[in-house]
Amino acid sequence: MSRLENNITHLIRPEIQALSAYAIPDPGELVKLDAMENPYAWPEKLINEWLDILRNVSVNRYPDPNANALKTRLRTSMDIPQDMELMLGNGSDEIIQIIMMALNPGQVVLSPAPSFVMYNMIATFAGLKYVGVPITDDFELDMDAMTRAIQEHRPAVIFIAYPNNPTGNLFKRKDILEILNISDGLVVIDEAYHAFADDTFMAELNQFENLLIMRTVSKMGLAGLRLGFLAGHEKWLCEFNKIRLPYNINVLTQISAEFALNHHALFSEQTGRICHDRAKLLEELNKLQGLTVFPSNANFILLRTAAGESTRIFESLKSKGILIKNMGVTEGLLRDCLRVTVGTPEENRRFLAALSAII
Numbered sequence: 001m002s003r004l005e006n007n008i009t010h011l012i013r014p015e016i017q018a019l020s021a022y023a024i025p026d027p028g029e030l031v032k033l034d035a036m037e038n039p040y041a042w043p044e045k046l047i048n049e050w051l052d053i054l055r056n057v058s059v060n061r062y063p064d065p066n067a068n069a070l071k072t073r074l075r076t077s078m079d080i081p082q083d084m085e086l087m088l089g090n091g092s093d094e095i096i097q098i099i100m101m102a103l104n105p106g107q108v109v110l111s112p113a114p115s116f117v118m119y120n121m122i123a124t125f126a127g128l129k130y131v132g133v134p135i136t137d138d139f140e141l142d143m144d145a146m147t148r149a150i151q152e153h154r155p156a157v158i159f160i161a162y163p164n165n166p167t168g169n170l171f172k173r174k175d176i177l178e179i180l181n182i183s184d185g186l187v188v189i190d191e192a193y194h195a196f197a198d199d200t201f202m203a204e205l206n207q208f209e210n211l212l213i214m215r216t217v218s219k220m221g222l223a224g225l226r227l228g229f230l231a232g233h234e235k236w237l238c239e240f241n242k243i244r245l246p247y248n249i250n251v252l253t254q255i256s257a258e259f260a261l262n263h264h265a266l267f268s269e270q271t272g273r274i275c276h277d278r279a280k281l282l283e284e285l286n287k288l289q290g291l292t293v294f295p296s297n298a299n300f301i302l303l304r305t306a307a308g309e310s311t312r313i314f315e316s317l318k319s320k321g322i323l324i325k326n327m328g329v330t331e332g333l334l335r336d337c338l339r340v341t342v343g344t345p346e347e348n349r350r351f352l353a354a355l356s357a358i359i
């Protein structure tokens with residue numbers, strides 16, 4: 001072993017060495033239906049107004065460390081209860097990281113599984129133990145298993161994606177309320193797909209001191225800005241805020257997000273269109289033989305192919321210029337599954353045409 005390799009082996013934690021870096025494929029010229037992005041650009045007029053504002057930004061100065069103007073804007077756009085505190089993150093990924101860094105090493109992070117992969121990954125980065133509790137075959141919370149796991153592991157924090165990624169469904173409200181009632185630890189409801197879901201636990205913040213609501217502007221149409229937020233009890237957020245790096249939301253993101261949220265109607269119109277096209281895509285997919293298509297409350301759809309077919313179909317789609325996500329490499333509930341983001345009507349048509357020629 002070389003000296004360099006020897007150093008790496010000794011200095012890097014074994015659980016980090018055992019990981020592989022999160023691979024994000026280079027889309028090149030492909031139709032990009034893999035990452036739950038909003039496919040619509042802004043109208044020319046809006047881009048010009050935005051650029052006029054950016055012209056006056058002082059990039060030589062540090063940004064407002066508390067992003068107060070943006071927070072005020074978020075409070076009204078996102079219906080944050082008056083008496084709740086807000087903390088912003090460089091994407092909600094950073095918020096997950098901040099929450100986990102605040103916990104005692106070795107404590108347990110729990111989530112239903114399968115769910116958003118970052119809960120597990122960041123728990124590992126932060127030296128925590130991750131417990132995934134399998135959901136049922138129809139993608140609901142397995143409340144017997146959840147109750148047992150909560151009693152056994154006493155998780156410091158439970159993450160629940162609502163709607164869940166990658167299954168796309170909203171878990172039953174009564175099950176989540178039950179989890180809130182029986183948990184001593186924190187419960188973070190991750191509402192990344194709120195814009196497509198028509199439901200929220202925001203109003204429950206006043207009822208449960210251990211509840212936190214996390215959202216992001218990524219999926220509604222601002223993925224490039226990297227902005228997420230956490231809403232909850234001031235006493236919790238005061239602790240997390242100590243870990244947040246002082247200037248984590250850069251000045252361009254602060255100004256651009258505030259500007260975009262001042263034009264909230266445009267984003268509501270776009271996300272409304274995506275919901276409409278989701279229904280059409282579901283209907284067309286359901287006409288294809290050999291696929292199980294799962295309903296969705298998000299801007300993506302999960303499909304199950306015939307046994308052992310997901311990788312072939314994924315690769316064939318790619319060779320026809322369409323990039324989706326292959327989930328079928330894992331065993332269990334996601335076996336043989338593919339996940340496709342709802343695109344523009346033209347992108348959806350191209351995806352459907354390619355898919356029906358392949359299966």
Ligand SMILES: *Cc1c(COP(=O)(O)O)cnc(C)c1O
Nearest residue numbers: 091092093116161165192216218
């Ligand atoms: C995409 C996603 C996020 C991460 O969003 P960013 O704000 O872009 O970091 C968080 N949670 C879930 C469930 C997601 O699907």
